[in-house]
Amino acid sequence: MKILEMKHIKKRFGDNEVLKDIGFDVDEGEVVSIIGPSGSGKSTLLRCATFLETMDDGTLRYMDRNIVTSHSGHAVYASKQEIKTAMSYFGLVFQNFNLFPHFSVMKNITDAPIRIQKRDPDTVYEEARALLKKMGLSDKEDAYPSQLSGGQKQRVSIARALALKPKILFFDEPTSALDPELTLEILKVIKELAQEKMTMVIVTHEMNFAHDVSTRIVFMDQGVIVEETTPDLMFHSQNERTKAFLGKYHIG
Amino acid sequence: MKKFLRLTLAFLLMFSFMSVFSSVEAKDDHVLTVGFDQNFPPFGYVSKGKFVGFDIDLAREAAKRMGYKLKLQPIDWDSKDMELDSGTIDCIWNGFTMTGRENKYTWSKPYLNNRQVVIVKKDAKIKTLKDLKGKIVACQKESSAESALESKKYTTLTNSFKQLLKVADYNTGLMDLSSGGIDAIAMDEFVAKFQIKDKTDTYRILNQSLSSEKYAIGFKKGNTALRDKVQKQMDAMIKDGTFNKLSKKWFGENVASQSDASTSKNATSLIVSDLKQLGTGMLTTLQIFFLTLLFSLPLGLLIALGRMSKHGVIKNIMRIYISIMRGTPLMLQLLVVYFGPYYMFGINVSSAYRGIAVVIAFVLNYAAYFAEIYRSGIASMERGQYEAAQVLGYSPVQTFFIIILPQVWKRILPSITNEVITLVKDTSLAFSIAYAEMFTQAKALAANERSMMPFVAAAIFYYVFNFIVAAFMEYLEKRMSYYE
Numbered sequence: 001m002k003i004l005e006m007k008h009i010k011k012r013f014g015d016n017e018v019l020k021d022i023g024f025d026v027d028e029g030e031v032v033s034i035i036g037p038s039g040s041g042k043s044t045l046l047r048c049a050t051f052l053e054t055m056d057d058g059t060l061r062y063m064d065r066n067i068v069t070s071h072s073g074h075a076v077y078a079s080k081q082e083i084k085t086a087m088s089y090f091g092l093v094f095q096n097f098n099l100f101p102h103f104s105v106m107k108n109i110t111d112a113p114i115r116i117q118k119r120d121p122d123t124v125y126e127e128a129r130a131l132l133k134k135m136g137l138s139d140k141e142d143a144y145p146s147q148l149s150g151g152q153k154q155r156v157s158i159a160r161a162l163a164l165k166p167k168i169l170f171f172d173e174p175t176s177a178l179d180p181e182l183t184l185e186i187l188k189v190i191k192e193l194a195q196e197k198m199t200m201v202i203v204t205h206e207m208n209f210a211h212d213v214s215t216r217i218v219f220m221d222q223g224v225i226v227e228e229t230t231p232d233l234m235f236h237s238q239n240e241r242t243k244a245f246l247g248k249y250h251i252g
Numbered sequence: 253m254k255k256f257l258r259l260t261l262a263f264l265l266m267f268s269f270m271s272v273f274s275s276v277e278a279k280d281d282h283v284l285t286v287g288f289d290q291n292f293p294p295f296g297y298v299s300k301g302k303f304v305g306f307d308i309d310l311a312r313e314a315a316k317r318m319g320y321k322l323k324l325q326p327i328d329w330d331s332k333d334m335e336l337d338s339g340t341i342d343c344i345w346n347g348f349t350m351t352g353r354e355n356k357y358t359w360s361k362p363y364l365n366n367r368q369v370v371i372v373k374k375d376a377k378i379k380t381l382k383d384l385k386g387k388i389v390a391c392q393k394e395s396s397a398e399s400a401l402e403s404k405k406y407t408t409l410t411n412s413f414k415q416l417l418k419v420a421d422y423n424t425g426l427m428d429l430s431s432g433g434i435d436a437i438a439m440d441e442f443v444a445k446f447q448i449k450d451k452t453d454t455y456r457i458l459n460q461s462l463s464s465e466k467y468a469i470g471f472k473k474g475n476t477a478l479r480d481k482v483q484k485q486m487d488a489m490i491k492d493g494t495f496n497k498l499s500k501k502w503f504g505e506n507v508a509s510q511s512d513a514s515t516s517k518n519a520t521s522l523i524v525s526d527l528k529q530l531g532t533g534m535l536t537t538l539q540i541f542f543l544t545l546l547f548s549l550p551l552g553l554l555i556a557l558g559r560m561s562k563h564g565v566i567k568n569i570m571r572i573y574i575s576i577m578r579g580t581p582l583m584l585q586l587l588v589v590y591f592g593p594y595y596m597f598g599i600n601v602s603s604a605y606r607g608i609a610v611v612i613a614f615v616l617n618y619a620a621y622f623a624e625i626y627r628s629g630i631a632s633m634e635r636g637q638y639e640a641a642q643v644l645g646y647s648p649v650q651t652f653f654i655i656i657l658p659q660v661w662k663r664i665l666p667s668i669t670n671e672v673i674t675l676v677k678d679t680s681l682a683f684s685i686a687y688a689e690m691f692t693q694a695k696a697l698a699a700n701e702r703s704m705m706p707f708v709a710a711a712i713f714y715y716v717f718n719f720i721v722a723a724f725m726e727y728l729e730k731r732m733s734y735y736e
Contacts, residue, residue, distance in 0.1 A: 050643055051642070052639055052642070052643070084645070087643070087645055088645065090643075091643070092643045094636060094639070094640065096634075096636050098634075098636035098637060098639065098640035099640075100637065100640070100641075100655055100659075101659065101735050101736055102658050102659055102662070102735050111654075112644040112645055112646065115646075115650070115654075116644065116645040116646060116650075117645070144734065144735040144736075145735070146735055146736045160644070164644065164645070
């Protein structure tokens with residue numbers, strides 16, 4: 001079953017055409033990594049999928065619901081209610097964590113499920129504790145984000161996204177703000193999620209990680225998808241642009 | 253939350269309307285509201301917490317005989333015409349010089365002859381008016397001494413001064429004279445005598461005097477009906493000796509020294525009543541302070557949101573509002589709010605409006621400053637906070653009140669503290685519409701006792717108040733720093 005279907009996505013900022021008629025689908029259980037040089041449009045694609053950017057044209061479906069349709073060259077968004085439903089299907093992990101600094105770790109994770117999804121607080125707290133345990137942060141539930149390391153912050157933000165029980169989890173360069181040691185912490189968590197068959201889309205510069213964890217890799221450059229294939233085929237690609245890009249990384 | 257903001261607005265509106273309506277009701281035909289400068293002994297001033305003076309006694313007796321209730325309304329002398337025109341007072345009965353103002357008011361018959369005299373320091377070398385050449389001479393703003401010195405008759409004399417300084421009240425002038433800031437003060441003879449009666453070793457009155465003039469009761473131009481009623485009683489009082497008796501009480505030598513004796517005898521009770529008077533002023537100041545914060549903090553937020561609105565019209569209205577409120581003096585805004593209803597819309601306001609006007613003006617002014625502080629705080633919030641909240645499903649309103657505003661509060665608290673401390677001191681500006689807060693009371697007391705002590709007491713009060721405010725804000729800051 002397709003969780004996300006995007007077709008003919010176009011997006012420009014002023015004169016800069018960032019997404020040039022892109023199609024992008026994600027099946028249930030897939031782990032898709034999006035790689036590519038800076039400015040290739042991979043983050044913009046993710047932000048269009050999560051409604052942080054408004055696309056100019058194209059169609060978008062979540063769980064077979066039409067959320068964005070295309071009418072005479074313009075993207076038309078569905079009702080607020082439909083978008084709200086669509087938003088309940090996904091979670092997003094930011095590069096800069098974006099935790100709420102005035103909330104404790106526990107409240108960061110539980111506020112939205114209780115306040116927005118109106119779920120039973122006791123159940124939510126119980127699930128949150130289980131998530132924190134899984135993230136190795138059981139002793140941090142009363143801490144504030146400022147008291148945590150970058151890696152801990154990112155694990156809290158992953159827990160926060162998971163607490164809403166999304167069907168798909170997006171990561172926007174989840175390790176770019178972290179040093180190599182802390183990066184490993186996060187990659188380990190994502191790998192564990194992959195083993196649990198969590199559907200994920202990861203924008204990343206960690207090529208070894210993308211190779212190890214992904215079921216599919218998408219290579220983007222200058223607003224188009226250059227190549228889209230399995231990790232093994234991607235890292236042995238004959239495409240000149242792919243080779244040039246991957247050549248800058250030590251793959252091993 | 254929207255509801256709360258709406259409530260706040262409704263409150264403010266109600267506040268202003270109530271005052272307007274109550275004014276219509278309160279217009280009682282059988283009340284005589286006498287306006288006077290409470291810093292003007294012996295005609296009208298504060299002693300032991302009560303309004304007393306020669307003119308006060310006259311007015312009380314006249315009102316009694318007319319079967320009217322007497323209401324004594326202290327005013328700021330500079331605003332006397334506005335007070336009279338807007339109907340907040342019925343007449344000015346306060347050693348009020350008729351000479352030179354004959355056509356500006358409807359007058360009673362004059363009841364006192366008064367000369368303008370000049371007070372100098374006892375040891376000064378000034379003997380005659382000519383000796384004032386090159387000296388700094390003070391007079392009260394809007395007083396008859398001022399009009400005399402500025403009349404054609406005294407052009408040469410006035411031009412010979414180094415400077416003609418206009419002070420807000422006699423007491424300030426006398427303090428200035430003692431400290432050497434000025435060389436002489438011109439004022440009404442009766443006032444001068446009263447002012448220096450127990451300080452003849454410090455001050456002296458020049459033998460040469462300025463013009464002579466007449467004191468009368470001033471009514472709003474055209475209000476002959478009330479004038480005639482009062483005049484009838486004045487005539488009767490002069491005829492039956494009441495006027496003479498009062499005149500002896502206030503200006504006769506025996507009586508004057510007696511009142512001095514009683515002052516020293518009752519020294520403790522005087523201090524108690526002084527403290528009581530300062531205490532009332534203090535409470536009024538606290539009231540202005542808390543009401544201003546209560547309304548201006550939410551209103552400021554509303555204005556900040558309007559200012560940041562995507563709606564061009566709202567945005568520009570708020571921008572202009574802020575610009576006017578920050579760009580004009582608060583004292584001017586007080587005058588506009590208080591006198592505006594009459595001068596702009598012809599609405600007669602009640603005396604209860606005085607306090608309401610103070611709060612409205614302070615709220616409107618401080619809301620503008622708070623709005624800009626809120627705006628800077630809101631603008632400093634990272635975009636990521638909004639994005640994270642959006643992705644988690646918070647609505648824009650939830651995002652603002654649950655995620656953004658609590659963080660903004662923490663960031664802007666130091667700037668808010670600054671404004672709050674300024675507010676404590678700014679409350680003293682309410683004196684400009686003669687609202688009896690701390691500073692107005694201290695000024696009145698200082699005039700009555702010819703002493704600096706009330707000002708010292710006021711200074712201590714403001715300092716201690718601010719000290720507490722600062723400590724409280726620091727406590728708040730600490731409490732909010734549980735994170736970061």
